[in-house]
Amino acid sequence: MGEIANDLTDDMMAIEAVRGTGADIDPERDEEPEDEIFCPYCDKPATLVTGEIIYPHRLDLYEKQFWYCELCNAYVGCHGLTSMPLGTMANADLRSWRKAAHNAFDSLWKGKGRKVRSSSYSILANILGIDLDDCHIGQMDIAMCKSVIEAVKNSKESTTT
């Protein structure tokens, strides 16, 4: 059973890409398709590909679109079936930091419901000194991910009795 859970964690970015994170999606916003995105690592234009390229073992993601730079092995998933990116492109290193930040953050609210989840986001944004609207792990860089992990660690230590 533990192995299944690990496998799911590995695919968390994919799952997030499918569902969106809820808070990320503003229904009022006009979802204009993006026609060009540049890789933040090499500054070359990224290619719009389907999930078949990024997650060949995930048939359920084949319809999804991803901005992808083969050279840097960097990508980002898109909202719904659009070409609007969910965050910024990430290479393997940043993806693993975001995953770690997600795991840390999720441990604060998982199983406690959506209310606790959204208040956890508010607290996190506050600690990081950023706008709640900007508080998306999918948009964070490595330094910010480290701050998230640190903030979660501190908050756990302070609530341990």
Ligand SMILES: [Zn+2]
């Ligand atoms: Zn690149």
